[in-house]
Amino acid sequence: AQSVTQLGSHVSVSEGALVLLRCNYSSxxxxxxxxxxxxxxxxxxLLLKYTSAATLVKGINGFEAEFKKSETxxxxxxxxxxxxxxxxxxxxxxxYSAGGTSYGKLTFGQGTILTVHP
Amino acid sequence: GAGVSQSPRYKVAKRGQDVALxxxxxxxHVSLFWYQQALGQGPEFLTYFQNEAQLDKSGLPSxxxxxxxxxxxxxxxxxxxxxxxxxxxxxxxxxxxxxxxQFFGPGTRLTVL
Numbered sequence: 001a002q003s004v005t006q007l008g009s010h011v012s013v014s015e016g017a018l019v020l021l022r023c024n025y026s027s028x029x030x031x032x033x034x035x036x037x038x039x040x041x042x043x044x045x046l047l048l049k050y051t052s053a054a055t056l057v058k059g060i061n062g063f064e065a066e067f068k069k070s071e072t073x074x075x076x077x078x079x080x081x082x083x084x085x086x087x088x089x090x091x092x093x094x095x096y097s098a099g100g101t102s103y104g105k106l107t108f109g110q111g112t113i114l115t116v117h118p
Numbered sequence: 119g120a121g122v123s124q125s126p127r128y129k130v131a132k133r134g135q136d137v138a139l140x141x142x143x144x145x146x147h148v149s150l151f152w153y154q155q156a157l158g159q160g161p162e163f164l165t166y167f168q169n170e171a172q173l174d175k176s177g178l179p180s181x182x183x184x185x186x187x188x189x190x191x192x193x194x195x196x197x198x199x200x201x202x203x204x205x206x207x208x209x210x211x212x213x214x215x216x217x218x219x220q221f222f223g224p225g226t227r228l229t230v231l
Contacts, residue, residue: 107163111160
């Protein structure tokens with residue numbers, strides 16, 4: 001069984017400040033981990049993904065996340081927030097599939113709404 | 119098309135009506151997923167297709183929900199006798215064989231009155 005917990009349903013930062021969105025996972029097998037962003041009335045867009053290669057993953061728009069197995073965490077960070085980063089962010093997990101099958105049911109966290117103040 | 123498309127974008131139904139939601143995946147994508155996103159929540163898995171085969175329907179909340187993908191491309195999610203608790207955004211996603219990334223459509227917002 002898998003689950004994802006996002007700590008903090010709302011995070012507010014000033015423009016230019018560090019962004020830190022927290023995600024902890026629970027998985028009985030090595031997981032793949034993802035961060036998605038959702039703008040109002042739009043679908044989910046992939047920011048970055050961890051697939052058992054490098055533990056520090058760089059994504060689009062200056063975001064990055066670090067996989068820490070000992071802490072079962074995959075927190076999302078960005079050094080300097082921009083107004084355009086205001087959106088809802090979702091952490092998601094799926095089990096690692098050594099067989100290379102395409103089946104990849106995602107389990108999502110509850111989401112974190114990021115607000116950026118000028 | 120360039121991405122996953124869904125129609126209609128918005129649907130209002132009276133309780134008890136049947137609705138059909140359409141998903142056009144990215145051309146050539148083998149895998150297709152449906153998720154339900156209630157207000158203020160993360161998406162929750164409903165069902166999965168590999169080509170025309172429905173391999174997992176464990177997330178469908180009741181037998182009022184039915185999904186199909188008869189030719190392995192376009193998929194339809196049908197909800198019979200809609201209830202107020204069915205109000206949500208229904209998201210469709212597709213991915214290629216072995217791909218880790220699912221590409222999401224904009225969703226259909228269903229409101230049941």
